[in-house]
Amino acid sequence: MARPFRIVAITVLGFLLSTLVDLAFNTESELGLHTLFQIRGPQKTPDQVVIVAMDEASETHLGVGQDLTRWREFHAKLLDQLHHHGASLIVFDLQFIAANPSVDPLLANAMRAAGKVLINECVQKFRRGVEDFYGREECSDRNKIPAISREGEPATTLSEQLVVMRKLSPTPVIAQAALDSAPFYLINDSENASIRESWTFYDALAEAPSLPVLAWFYYQQASSANPEEQPLSAWLTAQRRACANSPNLDHRAKLLICAGDSRYLNYYGPPRSLRMESYADVYDGKVTDLQGKVIFVGRANRQFSPGKSDFFPTPYSDSRTGKMAGVEIMATQFANLLEDSFIEIPAPVWLISSLFGLLIALLLVGFAGWPGIVLSLVFASAYSGSAVWLFGLRHWWLPVAGPLLIQLPLSWLLSLAWSRYDLMRERGRILEFVSRVFPQWVGVLPAAPGQWTEAGIAGTEKDVSGLCLATDIEGYTTIAAQHSPREMWELLNTYYQVLGHPVVSHDGVIADVTGDAMMAVWFDAPVSNQRRAACLAALEMAAAVESFNLSSSLAPLATRIGLHEGELTLGSLDAGSSSHYRAIGDTVNIASRIQGVNKYLGTRILASHSIAADLDDIVTRPVGTFRVVGRTEPVTLMEIVGLKHGSDAxxxxxxxxxxxxxxxxxxxxxxxxxxxxxxxxxxxxxxxxxxxxxxxxxxxxxxxxxxxxxxxxxxxx
Known part of the structure; x- marks a missing residue:
């Protein structure tokens, strides 16, 4: 039950934390989506889209400054030029609200002559009456009429939650001359945050279509599906209200009308990536390559000016490129409609994040420790690579910030914490096991590895010249991570009995057992006898472990052995209410280091040269002189190979x-x-x-x- 619980816990906790952070800081959009755009880089723009920029050069050339109402007297000639050069559709990102009787009739005639002009409708958003007001361009202060009336005293404060939106139509002379009109209101108009989405329909404004959607339907000549010959904007509103009963719509049109009210914009690059011509150049007839183009006319400075209004941050915006003009965002949405290339989320974000967390959890629990971390890192790298590839190829947006920056590190921490917990529990079980098993091996000294009996030399220390044997299990941490604590308990229970019997049978003493390591000592005997007994015990231990591994159904426990002789102190160390028997001294440390050299040489048993040099009945060979970690003095080592068979070997x-x-x-x-x-x-x-x-x-x-x-x-x- 431990493994399924851990898999579920890692998955759920990672997903919850990622979701909470995203709700608090919008990390997936602000960091994840922006990063995908930056990695992908700029894309080729459609040839059909052209922006006529009311830029700084045109302001100077025409002498109009930044007052948009002064541009109206030049629009009639601009329309004549665009119509003359074969523009397919002309879209004004301008709101002709205030009447100008001196120029409006001339502009209206030019619009009728062109027969393909769409204009923008002003959208105003009010929050708390007139205290907060948002609107683009000519939705100016003179149109800031209270959308609602306060009740009670004049000082009454309206609720912060009270939000009102309304639409202001163009002046009738212009509205009747235009082919059609629709609003274009950006989702983040009131924020200094990047524009990532754009409305397709405004449900808060009687389900009116946005201007780019209206332009796309006109460009596709969708009016043929409009039998009542009403304005296409009114027809689209009617279709959205009854989209379930609209048999005349093809699949793509029905999806656009019925599925949601906004889409994620697929930007082609930084500001001015789309083809942009100066208003003054078009006005003077210098631009002729406009046959079949969809023209968007609006304010778009060619040089970044932070003080300009109607400019917004995008994923490609920085201090060098500046913000993007509203007309460019409108043209980008139209281009996305034209190429059917909006950014899409292929599946619910919660589902993708949950599956990512589940696969990471399976790897970390199935391959505990560093192998699991490495495999999870490989999987996360493959996932991030796939996210980048799909974003560039299919415009699919897979979550990356939450999975890679939150779920993955949290999963690592939980996995390592549980590995540490398992190790501590296992060590406790081993110590309990040792206290039960080893009394039968030792008579006078410890009743169990690490503890003295009353019959021994409890409470005393003894300095001896002895020999120390150290063992260690190769890859023990990896083996332990692959089995439950109960399975490891049963495995080690038998293993230490197999390992301990050769020591006891050759008059050695089990001095300590810690996790996967055992320490045995020989003392109070002739030096030659100690050396031979320890080497024989080491060979029998190696053979016994080999037989044990063949009979075990679990992972084999490859055991390394090291022997060294020198001065030792044997005694009890008080820890709380109990005393623990230990062999202390540099000899113990060197024996442990010699044991570790087996890892480099691929051997099983190594001993310092003095131990194995004069043993006639044991096969040995010198393997060199080493300076091990923590030691200044080098140690010359011999490999204990086996027993000699016959005098003429x-x-x-x-x-x-x-x-x-x-x-x-x-x-x-x-x-x-x-x-x-x-x-x-x-x-x-x-x-x-x-x-x-x-x-x-x-x-x-x-x-x-x-x-x-x-x-x-x-x-x-």
């Missing part, structure tokens, strides 16, 4: 070649050493010491050490 050929190679290596004769180690491996490809020294000799052949004394320095345990 022939020397091992591999050992002889290796010995010659080791001598050449220690003398700094690198080419000769390489040749001999290669010869040894040709005889036995699994000889670990030959492989280790071959790599060293090859390295030193290319980069000889500055001062060579034949000592191999190991920089880790």
């Amino acid at each position: 022939q020397p091992n050929e591999v050992h002889c070649i290796f010995a010659n190679g080791l001598a050449a290596f220690q003398q700094g004769l690198w080419p000769e050493a390489v040749r001999l180690f290669q010869a040894a491996l040709a005889c036995d490809a699994n000889d670990g010491p030959s492989r280790f020294y071959l790599q060293k000799a090859l390295h030193y052949s290319e980069m000889p050490p500055l001062a060579w004394n034949g000592i191999v320095v190991l920089d880790s345990k």
Whole structure:
């Protein structure tokens, strides 16, 4: 039950935290979507879209300044030029609200002559009466009429939640001359945040279509599906209100009308990515390549000016590019409609995030520890790569900020915390096991590894000259992570009995058992007897563990053994209300370090030279001199290979070649050493010491050490 619970916990906690952070800081849009745009980079823009920019150069050339009402007298000639050069549709991102009797009739005639002019309708948004007011361009202060009346005293404050939207139509002369009109109101008009979405329909304004949607339907000649010959804007509103009963719509049109009221914009690049021509150049007839183009006319400064209104941040905006003009955003939405290239979310965000968290949890629980973290990192990298690829290819937006920045690190922390918890519980079980099992092995000294009996030398210390044997299980953390605590308990219960019997049978003492390591000592006996007994115990332990691994249904416990002799202090250490027996001294530490050298040499049993040099009935071979971690003095090591069988046993050929190679290596004769180690491996490809020294000799052949004394320095345990 522990594994399913952990998988669910990691998945749910990661998803909840990611969701809460996104709700508080909008991380997925502000960071995730913007990052995807930046990685993807600019895209090719459609040729059909052209922006006629009422820019700084035109303001100067026409002498109109920034007052939009003064531009109206020039629009008639602009329309004549656009119509003459074959523009397919002309869309004004301007709101002709205030009447100008001196120029409006001329402009209206030009609109009728062109027959393809769409104009913008002003949308005003009020919050708390007139205290907060938002509107674009000519939705100016003179139109800020209270949308509602306060009741009671004049000082009465309206509710913060009270929001009103209304639409102001163009002046009748202009409205009747235009082909049609619709509003264009940006979602984030009142915020200094990037524009990511744009309305397709304004349900708060009687389900009116937005101006880019209206323009797209006119460009597609969708009016053929309008049998009543009413304005297309009114027809679209009617279709949206009854979209479930609209058999005349094709699939794409029905999806646009009926599915939601906004879409995520697929920006083509920074401001001025779409084709943009200066108003003055078009007005003077300098721009002729306009056949079949959809023209958007509006204010769009060519040089970034932070003080200008009607300019908005986008995912590509920065201090160099500046903000994007409202007319560019309108043209971008039309271009997305034209190419059917809006940013889409292929599945609910909660579902994608949950699946991401679930797969991460499965990897971390199934491969606990660092393997799980590495695999989860590989999966997260593949996910992020897929998100970038799908965003560029299909315009699909997969969540990246929450999964990669929140769910993944949190999952790692939870996984490591549980691994630590399992390790502590397992150590507790092992200590409990040791206290039950080891009394049968030791008579006078400890009743269990680490504890003294009353019959022993409780409360005293004893300095001895002895021999220490240290063991360790290779890859123990990985093995423990793959099994439940109960399974590890049963495995180690049998393992330590197998490991302990050779020690006791050769008059050794189990001094300590900690997790996957055991420490045994020999003392108060002739030195030659201690050495031989310890080596025999080590060989029997290796053979017993090999048999144990063959019979075990769980993972094999590859055991490394190290032996060293020297001065020891045996005694009890008080910890709380109990006393623990320990062997203390540098000899213990060196034995543990020697045990670790097996990892480099691929051997099972290593001993310091003095222990194994004079044992006639045991096969040994020298494996070199090493400076281990934490030690200044080097230690010369021997491999304990096995027992000799018969007095005429022939020397091992591999050992002889290796010995010659080791001598050449220690003398700094690198080419000769390489040749001999290669010869040894040709005889036995699994000889670990030959492989280790071959790599060293090859390295030193290319980069000889500055001062060579034949000592191999190991920089880790």
